[in-house]
Amino acid sequence: MFKVKYFEAIRTTAVILIALVIAFIIISLVSDHPVKTIGIFLWEPLSTKGHIGNVIEMSIPLMFTGLAVSLLFRANMFNLGAEGIFYFSGVVTSVLAIHLTTLNGWVHPVVAILAGSIVGALLSAIPGILKAKWNANELVTSLMFNNILFGVGLYLLNYHLRDAKAFANVSFKFEETARLAKIFPGTRIHTGLIIVLLLIVLAHLFLYKTKWGYELRMTGINREFARYSGMKTAKVIILVHLIAGFIAGMGGSVEVLGMYNRFQWTSLPGYGLDGALVAMLAKNNPLSVIVSALFLAYIRIGADMMARLSDVPSEMISIIQAVIILLISAEQFLKFWKNRMLLKEAKASA
Secondary structure: OOOOHHHHHHHHHHHHHHHHHHHHHHHHHHOOOOHHHHHHHHHHOOOHHHHHHHHHHHHHHHHHHHHHHHHHHHHHOOOOOHHHHHHHHHHHHHHHHHHOOOOOOOOHHHHHHHHHHHHHHHHHHHHHHHHHHHHOHHHHHHHHHEEEHHHHHHHHHHHHEEEOOOOOOOOOOHHHHHHOOOOOOOOOOHHHHHHHHHHHHHHHHHHHHOHHHHHHHHHHHHHHHHHHEEEEEEEHHHHHHHHHHHHHHHOOOOOOOOHOOOOOOOOOOOHHHHHHHHHHOOOOOOHHHHHHHHHHHHHOOOOOOHHHOOOOOOHHHHHHHHHHHHHOOOOOOHHHHHHHHHHHHHHHHH
16 A cells, blocks of 8 residues: 655656657557657666766756755745756856966866856855845746846856857857866766765755755744744745755856867756646656656657657657646645545544
8 A cells, every 4th residue: 555655756757757648649540650759758868878978967956056056946935047047057157167377287167166056055045135125926036036147147258258250149259278078978968967966965964964954854844933033044945045046057168178179058948837747747856866867868868869760750748848837846746645644644643
């Protein structure tokens, strides 16, 4: 018999399976070779070392933003500002990767990444302060900041970082000393993977093994109760925004130095909003962010391979994501089963 504590894991698995079944039905209707197309979607991402590397490469920024957003969601802060912070921190890091020519070895990327992370934390603190002091809606302020940061970042790229000799809207090349090392031959997996895995473990320990993590969780469950219990909820809100901004900023910095030799984002990369989906799938659990990010990266690489090797476009992935979001956010989905499980456990204990 399943226990209630496993309900959310079972529910999330059911949501994913339903989304995949719907996608397979649609593929069967639109493809001339549905079995082959579904096979490409499911197995091509794991068919070669290079394809597996692509999945892991794509999951790294998703882990960063998924972790950042999960901490905010755990504090009941519906903040989507990781998108703009991820982008702008990449710009800040690019400036140092281009112009800091006196640093060498491991010092250069460390300085550049820390700069981007600190900028991310400071920028994230602004919606946090507005929420803590004046109860400003964090969703509205964070989305506005995304546009502001994108505009400022694009201005810096166009008028201060752009390489006029390149036939594209890209920055000057980074110094080789600034780029992150690759850790698996034959792939582009870089040391950012180690960094994000360490961050996830630290976030788990912070959330479940420290006083501050307990206050964060209690504030998310019931802010008024936490405040009446003596917790300084305003400080908790500002703290979680600082931490989340630091993580999202580090994600943008690591992605830029790990995957590119010059800054070339002329639009928001989308990883911040994807982080919200990763956090939802992970149920705001830091350790579960790893599996959620790998799953999302896996189906995206699968969709890309399907578009290249079959007659079904990669936009199919949008249907899967939409179904997942709808069912995960539907609190009543499978709730009747949870109630039955609770009743059975109550009878058994009686």
